[in-house]
Amino acid sequence: MNGNHASERFETVIIGGGQAGLSVGYHLAKQGRPFLILDANDRIGDAWRKRWDSLRLFTPARYDGLPGWRFPAPGWSFPTKDEMGDYLEAYAARFELPVQTGVRVESLSREGDRFVITSDRGRFEADNVVVASGAHRMPRVPAFAQELDPSIVQLHSSEYRGPSQLGDGGVLVVGVGNSGAEIAFEVARTHPTCLAGKPAGEIPVRHGSVAARFVLPVFRFLGHRVLTKRTPIGRKVGPKLAFKATPLIRVKSKDLAAAGIERVPRVTGVRDGLPVLEDDRILEVANVVWCTGFRQDFSWIDLPAFGGDGQPLHDLGIVRSEPGLYFMGLLFLYAVSSDVLPGVGRDAKRIAKHIAQLAARTSQAEATDSHGLTPRELEVVRLVAAGKSNREIASVLEISEHTVARHVQNILGKLRVSSRTAATAFAFEHGLA
Numbered sequence: 001m002n003g004n005h006a007s008e009r010f011e012t013v014i015i016g017g018g019q020a021g022l023s024v025g026y027h028l029a030k031q032g033r034p035f036l037i038l039d040a041n042d043r044i045g046d047a048w049r050k051r052w053d054s055l056r057l058f059t060p061a062r063y064d065g066l067p068g069w070r071f072p073a074p075g076w077s078f079p080t081k082d083e084m085g086d087y088l089e090a091y092a093a094r095f096e097l098p099v100q101t102g103v104r105v106e107s108l109s110r111e112g113d114r115f116v117i118t119s120d121r122g123r124f125e126a127d128n129v130v131v132a133s134g135a136h137r138m139p140r141v142p143a144f145a146q147e148l149d150p151s152i153v154q155l156h157s158s159e160y161r162g163p164s165q166l167g168d169g170g171v172l173v174v175g176v177g178n179s180g181a182e183i184a185f186e187v188a189r190t191h192p193t194c195l196a197g198k199p200a201g202e203i204p205v206r207h208g209s210v211a212a213r214f215v216l217p218v219f220r221f222l223g224h225r226v227l228t229k230r231t232p233i234g235r236k237v238g239p240k241l242a243f244k245a246t247p248l249i250r251v252k253s254k255d256l257a258a259a260g261i262e263r264v265p266r267v268t269g270v271r272d273g274l275p276v277l278e279d280d281r282i283l284e285v286a287n288v289v290w291c292t293g294f295r296q297d298f299s300w301i302d303l304p305a306f307g308g309d310g311q312p313l314h315d316l317g318i319v320r321s322e323p324g325l326y327f328m329g330l331l332f333l334y335a336v337s338s339d340v341l342p343g344v345g346r347d348a349k350r351i352a353k354h355i356a357q358l359a360a361r362t363s364q365a366e367a368t369d370s371h372g373l374t375p376r377e378l379e380v381v382r383l384v385a386a387g388k389s390n391r392e393i394a395s396v397l398e399i400s401e402h403t404v405a406r407h408v409q410n411i412l413g414k415l416r417v418s419s420r421t422a423a424t425a426f427a428f429e430h431g432l433a
């Protein structure tokens with residue numbers, strides 16, 4: 001990095017070095033394409049490490065590996081979030097993926113034929129950009145949350161680490177997805193706890209049980225192979241499933257009841273600084289944990305690539321209206337599995353292949369347009385056509401006269417002409433001058 005105003009040019013820049021960005025990097029490296037991954041975090045894997053302390057993955061290790069390297073743990077074990085973070089870091093090292101950490105991208109726009117990326121660590125230019133900034137990052141909290149009494153401790157699930165962050169007194173956990181169920185279950189050990197809302201169903205077998213070993217592969221098959229954008233059932237059901245809360249996986253209704261958690265209706269607003277429920281009850285709690293999910297924020301992307309709902313307009317991650325722009329890790333990008341570990345590798349492979357094909361076509365077109373001349377030879381032929389002598393060209397390009405003479409010989413050979421005059425005529429005729 002050369003400071004704030006530096007500009008570095010890359011064939012492809014991947015914004016986000018989580019599992020989605022690293023998987024694209026792996027496949028680009030395999031295709032021999034140059035690229036750079038930028039990530040705002042200090043360490044690769046921090047997106048996982050920053051989640052709550054007791055979190056274990058819901059997906060077994062056998063489905064948690066990225067392309068080219070199985071997750072190094074028994075297939076039916078459930079890694080901790082730190083083990084997942086460490087695996088991502090080791091993955092980047094193993095495949096020597098070029099990741100610059102501590103770089104927060106602030107804007108993405110286009111200037112002519114290239115993308116321009118500004119960040120807190122400088123400016124980058126790229127022919128292709130893959131946005132892999134994560135579908136589960138920007139906390140979604142209802143607007144009325146700010147009306148809660150300031151004495152109430154409020155946290156979003158993304159800020160929750162453990163019960164010690166909470167004050168004495170009751171806890172209201174809002175939202176019964178897997179985060180809400182797990183966090184309520186944990187805080188109920190130390191605090192009287194209410195859980196507001198209804199779950200979107202439950203996985204019918206005990207998590208980690210032998211029965212689950214038969215059921216999980218079926219779910220994976222459905223989410224990965226059947227519920228995709230390529231099948232009629234996938235197009236019909238996929239978006240509903242992907243954008244809705246996931247059924248409870250590990251902590252289920254009977255566990256919540258056994259832990260003494262009071263189930264209450266949805267929270268609809270705030271009265272006198274306290275949360276109000278759908279049944280008009282006011283809850284006198286000292287803590288609220290919002291497990292209300294995430295939204296995506298693309299306001300930093302200044303490109304006409306979004307629909308009226310602010311979501312990217314893409315075809316399996318490829319933005320047709322902005323050639324060279326790609327998205328990864330979006331909900332239902334291709335399949336219900338697209339935003340989770342079991343699905344990310346397949347999407348990454350398709351996107352990397354598209355980038356490689358585009359790059360190959362561009363270099364072929366450039367080679368045809370330039371009649372096989374290198375960028376330096378193009379400069380020389382332009383100066384020859386401008387009537388400059390070898391000495392003058394050497395002075396303009398700050399190279400030796402001997403090198404200029406060598407370039408001229410190469411140019412005559414490549415253009416199949418025998419003199420400078422003929423090369424000049426060729427250059428004018430073919431738009432090289």
Ligand SMILES: Cc1cc2nc3c(=O)[nH]c(=O)nc-3n(C[C@H](O)[C@H](O)[C@H](O)COP(=O)(O)OP(=O)(O)OC[C@H]3O[C@@H](n4cnc5c(N)ncnc54)[C@H](O)[C@@H]3O)c2cc1C
Nearest residue numbers: 016018019020039040047057058059105133134329340341
């Ligand atoms: C609590 C929780 C548990 C989950 N458990 C599982 C599970 O068990 N199994 C499973 O398969 N999936 C799980 N998921 C879903 C999903 O796999 C994860 O959210 C995963 O982290 C998504 O990976 P990603 O690479 O798409 O995004 P992220 O992991 O969020 O990575 C995005 C990266 O982009 C970087 N970034 C973002 N914006 C910028 C910017 N402007 N400039 C530079 N860098 C930027 C971030 O620093 C981050 O490192 C879980 C999700 C949550 C929230």
